[in-house]
Amino acid sequence: MRLVKYVLTKENNFANAFKTNYMREKRVIDKKYRVNAMIMDKQKEFYHTNLVSCECGETKLISRMMRIEIPCSHIYSMKKKFEEIPENIKLVISKDDNGLYLNYEVTEIPDVFADSDITKKLQNKAVKTIRRFSHFKQDKVIQEEVSRLQINEEFANGVPTSYHEFVAAGISKHFIRKNKSNETTVIPPKDNGTSN
């Protein structure tokens, strides 16, 4: 019964809540625009912004959620206006009581950050971690291997799983090589003038 009451209240308040949320989003965008005014042009170039599209993805999710096109701060900086809210907004609650269904739509957000910058950072981090735990000191060799590390679609602890794979493989590989190096010459001798 409480759930029914809750749903009914939500239904009644929906239009107002929607307006409040929309106004808040508008303020957020307007603020972003003013805070970033100095670098707006650079950002617009980076995100290939034009009047109808921008690759920043800032408002993609919220626009889909609210079913109203909210311009990102970059498009807003060009248009200087927001869309009016449609007159009669209504929450439609399905009366189907056979179960709880979750409907979701896939929203594509361009991963403009998933390129070189973050990849480089991850690769550097991987080199350091491998070096530290394997005690293998030849960064160049590790770098060479790690240069194939790319960001994949799965994440664990906030980093791509490909990172963990490379680090684990790197540590075990070089750890073994280091131990063996006393007997065999797997590692080329360092160029520090102490050749025999």
Ligand SMILES: [Zn+2]
């Ligand atoms: Zn944008």
